[in-house]
């Protein structure tokens with residue numbers, strides 16, 4: 404067996420430059436890592452990502468502050484998305500061999516009256532807003548009203564999402580989840596197929612002090628086919644989901660899941676899983692980059708979150724065993740230097756490392772689909788996949804072959 408354990412960490416929304424089809428998304432020029440680096444003007448210290456080969460991915464345009472490593476310890480490249488959307492679900496599903504080629508429903512003018520009416524009838528609550536909005540702005544602008552009336556703040560974005568915000572003291576988290584579950588049942592196709600219903604509970608005394616809580620919960624569309632995680636699980640391997648992974652795959656193909664309160668809590672879980680004995684795949688999502696800084700167009704916070712993550716990698720790299728493989732990537736971009744508040748269509752970085760890897764400092768090139776990642780995991784464990792993706796296992800291998 405090549406590796407006994409594979410760890411993949413998704414830095415949610417940490418893109419590395421406009422994708423070839425960025426124009427189709429009106430995202431020309433988006434460059435999440437590039438613009439965060441430029442904002443820090445040389446002070447973005449990412450020593451671990453740097454030595455893995457982060458700037459080696461594009462040596463002609465290195466991330467400012469992150470020098471191109473002379474001899475990167477990892478293998479490095481970038482991946483392109485083939486899915487029709489640029490949301491987390493599309494990105495993660497594609498990584499696991501299930502690209503979403505048919506666009507899911509989006510609602511630039513708000514949700515149809517029929518959906519809203521059903522939500523109101525079910526909940527006994529009036530719906531307000533019903534249009535694309537930034538989630539922090541929407542509670543700033545409507546949260547006080549919501550507290551007085553007990554209405555549901557329903558909003559969307561450029562993604563296929565229906566989000567419902569409510570103050571935790573006014574609508575209990577339990578009730579909000581029930582409403583979201585009902586909303587989920589309305590939009591599983593064929594007329595409307597929405598990627599995610601997201602519960603957005605918040606707390607705080609007034610509009611200048613509202614904050615969203617870790618009780619956020621994503622009710623995703625059930626995967627519309629088998630994923631590589633299902634295949635791994637069926638083969639008897641451990642499949643551990645850390646953070647939003649469980650939500651994104653509706654629990655499918657997961658043998659154990661951890662809920663994250665934050666990126667740092669997520670990295671605590673990674674440490675915990677690393678210290679445990681398992682055989683299989685650990686898939687981690689760190690969502691703060693996206694939810695707290697990308698959508699908020701906050702390059703300073705984004706950079707700090709990257710530096711905090713990088714620091715946590717010191718321990719991870721030190722604890723990796725010879726039969727462990729680490730992969731670090733992202734699910735889409737969310738350039739805090741770009742207009743709007745939506746995700747951005749970008750390449751995502753791909754870094755791979757094992758202390759026993761035969762060839763360090765190796766380019767994995769431009770991968771034509773995120774599915775290459777799942778294909779690599781499957782090949783490692785000798786599990787049959789579908790035709791999506793091409794494994795790069797031989798490029799990151801430790802020389803041992805699959806039994």
Ligand SMILES: O=P(O)(O)O[C@H]1O[C@H](CO)[C@@H](O)[C@H]1O
Nearest residue numbers: 537538539559560562564698
């Ligand atoms: O503005 P907030 O509520 O963070 O919402 C964002 O979060 C969703 C999921 O990433 C995106 O589709 C966008 O709407």
Ligand SMILES: [Mn+2]
Nearest residue numbers: 415416491734
């Ligand atoms: Mn995401």
Ligand SMILES: [Mn+2]
Nearest residue numbers: 693694698746
């Ligand atoms: Mn997002």
